[in-house]
Amino acid sequence: MARFPQIPPGHLVGEPTRPGIDVTVNGERFRHTGDPALPLLWYLRDVLRLTGCKYGCDDASCGTCSVLIDGKLARACESPMSQLAGSKITTVEGLADANGNLHPLQQAWIDEDAILCGYCQPGMLIAALDLLMRKPSPTDDDIDTIGNLCRCGSYPRVRRAVKRAAIVMTKDAHK
Amino acid sequence: MSRALDAERRRFLKVLGTASGALIVGVPLRALADTPDELLGQVVLQLSTYVRIEADGTIAIGARDPEIGQGIRTSEARIVAEEMDADWLRVRVLPLALGVTDDGNGEPNWTLGHQEARGSTGVPAAWNDLRDVGAAARALLVQAAAQRFGVAASSLRTNLSQVITADGRKLDYGDLAADASLLPAPQRVVLKDSSRFRLIGQDAGDVDARDIVTGAQRYAIDQWFAGTLVAVIARCPYPGGSLKKLDNTQTRAIKGVEQVLVLPRPNPALPLGTRPLAAGVAVLAADTWTALRARDALVIEWNTGKQIALGDDALAAPLDARFDSAPTTMVRNDGDVDHARRLAHRAVQARYEIATVAHAELEPPNCLARIEDDRARIVAPLQNPRGAFDVVRRLTGLLPSQIDVQLPRSGGGFGRRLDNDHVAEAVLLAKAARKPVKLIWTQADAFAHDCYRPFVVHDLTASLDRKNTITGWRQRIASTSRLVGRGEPADRLWLSEVHPDDLPAGLIPNLQREWFALDSALPRGNWRAGAHGVNAFAMQVFLDEIAHATKQDPLQLRLDLLGVPQQLPYRGHGGPVLDTGRLAGVLKLAADAIGWTKARRDGHGIGLAFHFTYGGYVAHALEVSVTVGKLTIHDAVVAADLGRIVNPLGARAALVGATLDGLSTALDLSITVKNGRIEQQGFHEYPLATMAQLPRDVQVILVPAQTTPAGAFEMGLPSAAPALANAIFAATTVRVRKLPILPELMRLL
Numbered sequence: 001m002a003r004f005p006q007i008p009p010g011h012l013v014g015e016p017t018r019p020g021i022d023v024t025v026n027g028e029r030f031r032h033t034g035d036p037a038l039p040l041l042w043y044l045r046d047v048l049r050l051t052g053c054k055y056g057c058d059d060a061s062c063g064t065c066s067v068l069i070d071g072k073l074a075r076a077c078e079s080p081m082s083q084l085a086g087s088k089i090t091t092v093e094g095l096a097d098a099n100g101n102l103h104p105l106q107q108a109w110i111d112e113d114a115i116l117c118g119y120c121q122p123g124m125l126i127a128a129l130d131l132l133m134r135k136p137s138p139t140d141d142d143i144d145t146i147g148n149l150c151r152c153g154s155y156p157r158v159r160r161a162v163k164r165a166a167i168v169m170t171k172d173a174h175k
Numbered sequence: 176m177s178r179a180l181d182a183e184r185r186r187f188l189k190v191l192g193t194a195s196g197a198l199i200v201g202v203p204l205r206a207l208a209d210t211p212d213e214l215l216g217q218v219v220l221q222l223s224t225y226v227r228i229e230a231d232g233t234i235a236i237g238a239r240d241p242e243i244g245q246g247i248r249t250s251e252a253r254i255v256a257e258e259m260d261a262d263w264l265r266v267r268v269l270p271l272a273l274g275v276t277d278d279g280n281g282e283p284n285w286t287l288g289h290q291e292a293r294g295s296t297g298v299p300a301a302w303n304d305l306r307d308v309g310a311a312a313r314a315l316l317v318q319a320a321a322q323r324f325g326v327a328a329s330s331l332r333t334n335l336s337q338v339i340t341a342d343g344r345k346l347d348y349g350d351l352a353a354d355a356s357l358l359p360a361p362q363r364v365v366l367k368d369s370s371r372f373r374l375i376g377q378d379a380g381d382v383d384a385r386d387i388v389t390g391a392q393r394y395a396i397d398q399w400f401a402g403t404l405v406a407v408i409a410r411c412p413y414p415g416g417s418l419k420k421l422d423n424t425q426t427r428a429i430k431g432v433e434q435v436l437v438l439p440r441p442n443p444a445l446p447l448g449t450r451p452l453a454a455g456v457a458v459l460a461a462d463t464w465t466a467l468r469a470r471d472a473l474v475i476e477w478n479t480g481k482q483i484a485l486g487d488d489a490l491a492a493p494l495d496a497r498f499d500s501a502p503t504t505m506v507r508n509d510g511d512v513d514h515a516r517r518l519a520h521r522a523v524q525a526r527y528e529i530a531t532v533a534h535a536e537l538e539p540p541n542c543l544a545r546i547e548d549d550r551a552r553i554v555a556p557l558q559n560p561r562g563a564f565d566v567v568r569r570l571t572g573l574l575p576s577q578i579d580v581q582l583p584r585s586g587g588g589f590g591r592r593l594d595n596d597h598v599a600e601a602v603l604l605a606k607a608a609r610k611p612v613k614l615i616w617t618q619a620d621a622f623a624h625d626c627y628r629p630f631v632v633h634d635l636t637a638s639l640d641r642k643n644t645i646t647g648w649r650q651r652i653a654s655t656s657r658l659v660g661r662g663e664p665a666d667r668l669w670l671s672e673v674h675p676d677d678l679p680a681g682l683i684p685n686l687q688r689e690w691f692a693l694d695s696a697l698p699r700g701n702w703r704a705g706a707h708g709v710n711a712f713a714m715q716v717f718l719d720e721i722a723h724a725t726k727q728d729p730l731q732l733r734l735d736l737l738g739v740p741q742q743l744p745y746r747g748h749g750g751p752v753l754d755t756g757r758l759a760g761v762l763k764l765a766a767d768a769i770g771w772t773k774a775r776r777d778g779h780g781i782g783l784a785f786h787f788t789y790g791g792y793v794a795h796a797l798e799v800s801v802t803v804g805k806l807t808i809h810d811a812v813v814a815a816d817l818g819r820i821v822n823p824l825g826a827r828a829a830l831v832g833a834t835l836d837g838l839s840t841a842l843d844l845s846i847t848v849k850n851g852r853i854e855q856q857g858f859h860e861y862p863l864a865t866m867a868q869l870p871r872d873v874q875v876i877l878v879p880a881q882t883t884p885a886g887a888f889e890m891g892l893p894s895a896a897p898a899l900a901n902a903i904f905a906a907t908t909v910r911v912r913k914l915p916i917l918p919e920l921m922r923l924l
Contacts, residue, residue: 035464042464046405051397052390054586055463056537057618059857064537092390106388113380113824116832117244118387119537119586125388144867149858151535151587151839152244153832155866156873 021085025050026094036082040074041065043081044091052092052122056149063148066123066130067091073130092122095129104172105129108165109158116152124148128162136170138162225271225287225308226255228316232336232349234261237271239287240297241557242383243588244832245888246825247297249382253821254301257374258309258367259316261348262336268382273560273580283564283575292558292588294705294748295789295886298821302884310364318361319354320346369819369881378824383584395555395583396541400611403543404433406604407466407615409473410453410624412852414696415441415480417454422474426458429472431465434458436607438600441480451660452596453624457604463615479851485695486848487530487630490655498634498651502689504666507675510685512638515647519638523724527633527713529914530845534702535861538586539621542601545611550577555601556585558592566595570602589836590701594626619856626700627846629655630693631672633713638685643725645736648683652710653691657699668692672706674747678714678787681743682736682755697848703836704889707788712841712914715784715897719904729901730766730783734759749790749885757816757878758785761794764814764876769796778802779809780905784897791890792816792878795834795898797870801907804924806917808838808899811870816878818885823877830891831873837895839864843917 020033025048032043044050044067053076056064065076068090095103102110105125115121127146135142143159150158227235236255238248252268255261274287289300313333320338321328323346330341336348369375386392411417417440426435435458441451456473460466516522542555544567551571557563560580567578585592601614616624631654638647656668663670669690680686702708718736722729740756762785769781778800785794798810813830820826843862847854855861900911903920913919 038464042462045397046462046464049399050390051393054394054538055396055615056539056586057858059859061858062537062618092388096389102385102388109388110380110384113384113828115244115381115384115387116828117242117537117585117587118381118383118392119394121387122390140871144865147865147867149537149863149865151537151589151836151863153835153839153869154828155835155869156831156871157828159866159871 021081023081023084023086024088026089026091032081036080038081039077040067040069040079040081040084040089041076044076050091050093054119054122056120056123061149062120062123063127064120064123066126066148068126068130071133073127090126092125095125103129104168105132105161105165108161108168112157112161112164114154114157114161116150116154120148120150121154124150124154124158128158128165131162132166132169136173137166225305226259226312228312228348228352228355230349230352232262232265232347234259234266234336234348235269236266237269239271239274239290240301241290241292241560241582241585241588242270243292243556243558243585243592245292245295245297245829246381246822247292249379249825250298250821251301251305252382253374253379254305255309257372258306259313260333260335261309263374263379265336270582270584272582273564275564275575275578277574277576281574283568285561290560290582293593293701295791295889298884298886299790302821306366307364310366311361314361314364315355315358316348316351318358319351323351323354375821376819376823379822380824392584394538394586395543396538396586396615398543398554398583399613400543400545400552403611403613404459404461404608405463405466405615406457406459406601406612407463407470407617408438408455408457408600408620409470409475410455410620411477412623413477413479414453414484414698415451415482417441417478417480418456418475419478420476421456423456425472425474426469429460429465429469431461432458432469433460434608436604438603452599457600459604459608459612466615467617480696482694482696483851484697484848484853487528487845489848490630490693490695491528491632494632494653497653497691497693502651503692504669504690505687506669506673506690507680507686507688509680509683509687510647512647512649512685512687515638515685516636516649518640519646520641521639521724522636523639523717523721524634524636525717525720525912526635527716527912529631529709529712531630531697532628532702532840532844533622533625533846533855533861534587534589534591535622535858535863536587536589536591539618540591540597540616541614542597543611543613544598544601544605546571546602546605549573550579551602552579552581553598553602554581554583555598556588556592557582557595557598558585558588558590559595562593563595563598566599567602570599570606589703590705591626593701618858622846622855622857622861623853624698625846626698628702628708629657629697629699631709633710635713635717637717637721639721639725643727645679645683645721647685648679648687650686650688650713651691652688653693655693655695655697655699657701659699674706674710676743676745676747676750676753677710678753678758679736682738696851703833704788704892707786707889707893708837711784711786711893712897712900715786715894716900716912719782719901720910723904730762730771733762733783733785737762745787749788753787754792757792758787758794760878761785761792761814761816761876764878765794765796765812768812768814768874768876769798769810771796776800778906780902780907782898782901782903782905784894784901786893788890788893790818790885791887793830793890793894795894797898797902799899799902799906801903801920801924804921806842806903806920808870811873812876813873813891813895814876814878815887815890816880817887817890818880818882820877820887821884826877826887827875829887830875833889833891834873834895835864835869837892838869838899841896841899841914841916842868843915845915
């Protein structure tokens with residue numbers, strides 16, 4: 001049986017560190033070493049396989065790829081990796097806590113059955129989270145500012161779900 | 176109700192025991208047959224049966240129809256679970272793949288019955304045969320319990336996944352599964368009386384909701400095989416055109432590009448039963464971004480096709496002359512409209528134009544395909560899986576049992592996925608590349624190469640007597656038929672455009688419906704609710720025009736027209752009869768709910784409309800105002816009689832959704848053509864309405880009914896647009912006769 005030289009653990013040499021763009025996605029750290037022009041959308045989907053961030057259009061008009069970048073609402077399709085060094089990114093996969101407990105928005109979506117085909121809902125959830133961070137008790141006019149597109153017509157249920165989540169989150173904040 | 180199971184029904188009901196003690200009721204397919212018994216308990220993804228009961232009491236119910244947002248997975252599982260008396264909290268719903276085996280002669284044998292998303296047929300089909308599956312499972316469990324308890328099966332009852340004896344002893348379904356799996360399939364099943372329903376008729380949230388809100392739900396576009404190449408295609412922008420010149424030097428130089436494959440001219444033989452595939456140049460790369468950039472780097476010139484795509488204006492221009500010539504088809508001719516016209520006290524005439532529109536589903540067409548010498552696997556958003564299967568079979572020559580068509584949840588459908596051009600392209604590329612291919616259409620591709628809902632013109636003339644009763648109805652309809660190029664002879668092309676028995680046929684003694692064929696290379700296809708989605712607009716706005724011309728109340732005119740409740744023969748989908756009383760019923764409900772007789776605020780107006788679609792009776796009532804050029808929809812009501820409702824929460828979602836889809840499309844959506852090319856490339860040019868533009872809520876009124884379920888997904892669309900146009904007239908006295916409404920309204924104001 002062939003014997004291999006034993007290397008003491010202290011002498012293990014890794015690959016040299018590759019230069020890249022460091023980002024934190026849903027609390028996990030990643031380094032992007034490919035094309036800096038790669039839009040975050042395709043980094044999330046094709047590289048990290050975080051497919052909750054959906055592809056829906058080519059002109060940043062539909063909102064299915066909505067994410068939070070450093071707490072601000074953004075469209076992943078128009079956010080190149082080159083602009084994201086050091087950024088903290090939240091996708092729909094990062095809404096539930098580490099134990100799998102749903103975010104109040106997710107629970108509200110289920111309670112109001114705001115689903116239909118469901119394809120636009122991850123983006124809707126992120127847009128709603130952004131709204132509630134800025135307006136904890138949103139009016140109907142505030143909710144109307146969510147410009148994400150849904151052809152199935154889930155808007156009234158999305159509206160109710162946002163209101164339901166706002167009540168829960170405001171109460172939680174006062175606990 | 177007890178019913179004998181004929182051979183057709185019995186074939187759903189093979190009973191299978193497994194080493195893990197699970198009971199499986201349904202049809203074991205090849206995936207299951209290939210799987211060692213001891214694995215069956217774990218191999219959930221390969222499960223191709225309707226019901227599996229685990230020893231721990233978990234019940235897996237297979238849902239066979241493609242889910243496109245209509246809620247069919249939930250409804251099907253509720254129907255099976257109801258008949259089983261299953262505890263819904265312990266039910267898991269698993270999507271099934273297309274069920275197909277070889278029939279022994281190399282032809283497909285469909286094993287799971289209805290598997291498509293078309294015409295709101297999923298729930299009616301499930302009602303027809305999936306109740307048997309649930310009832311058979313229950314019968315087996317009861318029989319197993321009878322043996323265990325040593326009592327007669329007839330003395331036992333079931334509730335919440337338990338079999339209960341007369342003296343209150345209980346056994347859980349999970350404890351009985353292994354015994355039950357040894358019993359033969361029952362020859363007769365007893366269906367529940369509806370008075371005992373616990374699930375059907377009660378609200379159920381979508382079974383995939385948790386996966387959707389956590390991002391875990393995998394649509395086709397979210398899936399890969401190992402070693403998959405991403406493909407995008409630069410397609411010829413001219414329908415029927417071909418490749419003239421290609422320089423792919425720059426493309427090939429891009430790192431990550433693996434292959435450039437050319438589809439030089441449209442292949443008229445592909446895919447089956449639909450328009451030829453566009454000529455194109457495909458770029459296959461390691462990832463989507465590389466493929467997209469590499470496609471941009473192609474230098475291509477195209478030849479136009481023999482025939483040019485025409486826009487709505489070009490089609491409308493010669494219509495005066497066309498309507499004076501002989502129709503392509505006389506679709507219906509009752510009495511004598513010319514005679515009625517000569518005798519008439521007055522006549523009302525109007526012409527309506529309905530724009531070409533696109534599907535604009537948020538998940539654009541895509542298809543993951545793996546083609547090997549002895550097997551093929553397809554993962555794609557589909558509405559017509561058997562059509563996709565046919566495409567794969569024809570392109571690969573594989574046996575039916577070697578073709579695996581998966582049915583992931585689909586990000587919208589709206590009829591676009593009844594065509595399988597995306598499947599044909601992916602299979603061609605996967606074959607040529609000899610690697611798995613994930614074909615992605617960009618949304619811009621989807622706008623440019625859709626199967627559009629065609630432009631339609633209705634020219635209507637009504638004759639009225641001295642009492643203002645409608646005595647004659649002449650309807651001339653011009654359109655580019657959706658059936659051109661789909662193997663239909665010329666004398667049947669009207670079938671997709673006109674429903675001969677649509678109202679007011681049967682209510683007016685002299686009625687003539689003629690269809691005039693228009694011609695354009697623009698590809699056409701199915702679009703939510705088909706011809707109903709446009710024809711209701713002409714009829715319901717025209718009724719309003721008659722009411723206004725004769726100073727009648729628009730509601731009363733409609734109720735007078737519908738008259739004494741009667742059942743009219745209806746030959747199309749949704750027949751065999753149309754009950755005018757049920758239509759009058761929903762119309763009155765909608766009018767009452769919106770407060771038809773109440774005084775309105777200045778500048779506000781109410782519009783009504785009704786339509787019969789695929790067996791469903793629906794009416795809309797809308798309240799709008801128009802101030803300083805801004806249209807606001809204040810209030811919206813939809814009343815529906817859809818027969819028995821399996822899941823009211825889902826039915827309300829479908830009706831509200833269809834109402835908003837109908838309004839969004841009617842407001843400002845149209846596809847235009849310039850120099851033979853589609854102009855729209857994205858949502859900025861095809862503005863689906865946002866939340867701010869649509870009513871904040873839509874009130875739904877569901878008529879309680881015991882009749883067979885009619886489904887729900889499409890019925891809420893057709894009458895939304897005419898109700899909007901009628902409300903605008905009531906508010907402004909401006910009559911909009913064109914869709915989309917907003918550009919026309921702004922022109923007229």
